Amino acid sequence: MAELADLASLEMLASWDQQVMMPVEGAVARAQQLGVLARITHERATAAEIGDWLEEIAAALRAGEQLEEIDRDIVRIARRDWERARRVPEELAAELAQASAAGQESWRVAREHDDFAAFLPALARNVELARAYGQCVAEDGESAYEALLGDYDYGLRTAQLRRVFGALGEALAPLAAEASVRSPRRTLEVPVAAQRVAVTSTLTRLGVQPSSWRVDVSAHPFTAWIGRGDSRVTTRYSDGQVESLLSSLHEYGHALYERQIDPALARTNLGQGTSMSIHESQSKLWENHVARSPAFAEVLAAELGAGGFEVSAAELHAALVGVEASPVRVSADPLTYPLHIVVRFELELALIEGELPVAELPSAWREAMGRLLGVDVPSDALGCLQDVHWGAGSFGYFPSYALGCLIAAQLWEALEAELGSREEDLRRGEVGAIQRWLGEHVHRYGRRLDTMALLERASGRPLEIEPFLRYVAPLAGR
């Protein structure tokens, strides 16, 4: 387990380096190095001896031996991981890897030329392989799509997602229309130099110290946790945008989650974030409920002022939350963002379940975007070709983005219910109580609890959409 954890860390280091430090001409060699790491990791994660150890432990337990609580979870998750990995035939795993690489390249070219037909064969193949993979991995009673979800979020049920995302779409669509009038999107021309000052001093305020953190720039912001005491976030800067402020808080949320996992779980199979949606909830909590709060806008405005850019807290806040329905997911505002995910969930589920022929994806995309977001899709490049995920063979990944928004809102309400309103603290840039509450109720568990069990333990309730709707209601003037 320790070896697998260390191999995962090395993989993360090599990827971080590739995106942040590596000279471009090192790319071919790096792909080979990452390939070797993946192969060795797969080999060890599926080794027959793991099965022998699990059998030995099971026999000892049957004979009356006891395990400590943490060890019980280690064994439970080890069995789950090992069995899931072993269910995939070698040939299928190789086909998936090959189709993912080819699909990404096909997607890249097709998007560049706005040519869905050119992408169609690769997409059809990815759908077919994903379905086959899901069927292999599925446990008793699980559908192929549920098995795919399980790679990112173990235990999610399609029926629950249909219900939650269906209700979310119905409730959010009218709110979005109102909010785009009441809280329209505005741009703020913030020079990069001021953004840099604000990002650095804000992160420092949250505890980002050079002794155990790095903050760098990369084309796409991301977070790497290389090991205990080594957290690395990236952001990006462009003139006239405030994205750097939001993205640095977003990535901070991911990093803080991994940092506050119980040290006793380090180098075990439990010592990492439990799922994509809980991870995304942690980044969204800092992005939506801290960085986009009116109170914290005072801190951010002061930091921008120290960087030479004068702006009022109210103006800054308005720029951070302004709503405008658009065809593009990655630049979407906090209110319409989950609607983009509902579109993708509906469509990828229909693709995997065979209800939507792959060739009809562009028209189905236009229909769903019109119905849920009220926008016209100007081209496939800005429509169903905008994301790499399906080209890379990732199905079942999108839901975690919206679940992250919902879970963040639900956790934030639970946190404020226990600690009282955070408004005064946030106005002063005080986040210690928030960090501690998250550490205690969410982070420390690592993989010991799956998504829904963790959410219920932390918030006292099953997944609900109402906290998120209450969070965005003010944008629509409700």
Add this chain to the structure above:
Amino acid sequence: MAELADLASLEMLASWDQQVMMPVEGAVARAQQLGVLARITHERATAAEIGDWLEEIAAALRAGEQLEEIDRDIVRIARRDWERARRVPEELAAELAQASAAGQESWRVAREHDDFAAFLPALARNVELARAYGQCVAEDGESAYEALLGDYDYGLRTAQLRRVFGALGEALAPLAAEASVRSPRRTLEVPVAAQRVAVTSTLTRLGVQPSSWRVDVSAHPFTAWIGRGDSRVTTRYSDGQVESLLSSLHEYGHALYERQIDPALARTNLGQGTSMSIHESQSKLWENHVARSPAFAEVLAAELGAGGFEVSAAELHAALVGVEASPVRVSADPLTYPLHIVVRFELELALIEGELPVAELPSAWREAMGRLLGVDVPSDALGCLQDVHWGAGSFGYFPSYALGCLIAAQLWEALEAELGSREEDLRRGEVGAIQRWLGEHVHRYGRRLDTMALLERASGRPLEIEPFLRYVAPLAGR
């Protein structure tokens, strides 16, 4: 072979990151990650299946099959590496690793307190284990010390080193005394900012482009070759020193060697520098014969001028070559440097061969330093405790430093004999012909030729000390 090459690249990346980028608190996790990499590498390098493959190939050759020239070398070196690695019992390998870690810590504390007695037990254990290791690894007729040498420089013979280093000591000692009068050491107060400009523009002139190189700062300058198209050198800056100029050219020489290995050898066991001494000859060639030449001093002086520091080429050259015998190796001048190595060679050979009791090392050190360098050793901290090598269990490593100086001088004479004097080119900062000659005669072979065979092929002669003596003679006014 490709897998082992990629694992070595990942190890280099993780070490580079540790020294250049890693937050300090990541050190414990990094040590664990490097430990896992080393364990997996060892496991695969000594796998029984490699022996099966070698046997299969041997059988096919006996049956009349043929191998291409490169494949013959791959098989020859694979057998050598595999057999050497397999000769070390697991327990001894574990003891060596443990004693190396403990020895470095003991050395660190002993040096800090100038307390040789505190280091004695760890040193005695390292000598004993190194001897045992050498005896395990030794091939027919090899001594334990020769087997130790073989980890860094395969095929070196103790008798040859005794002869060469003996003659070198006798010839250099009187030259050093004269040179310290004729070409005394001078310091030049160069501000860091000017050094940075000069280092950057000089490296750019040599072909260091961001698309396939990185230049960073680290506590100790070093080079990492992470893969094709990904070379990374580091340097360090301190006010009033010109070390950054020398060290950046030195590291450039290491990097260029790896970059110019025949691409056909990439990801085989031949696709790396052949030995420590050839590697060191490549760094010393750029340090001694380019950076320290009067002609190239004109280029460096101009670059420093562009950085705001005015100095004449003659003054700069004098500062780069000034001679002063001192007790400390790492800051030694180009003439006395090899004498420090002769001292270490004599003493480590005597330790391994059991002729020098470990407890007598400090007095033997003082005697040798007086005899060869004419200096008094003020303390053991500045004497036999100054280097980490023996504390880390590395015996047989030191000779490559002096061999590097000798081989660099011998290659340089061969290069100028073929291309004519480089003076005019160096004055204009032109190094293309030097790069090409080294690529053609030294670099491209990778591990296909061992140290002495490569030297003879490239220079037409066996190892000699005269080229180096001719290189330093002008410093003594001869």
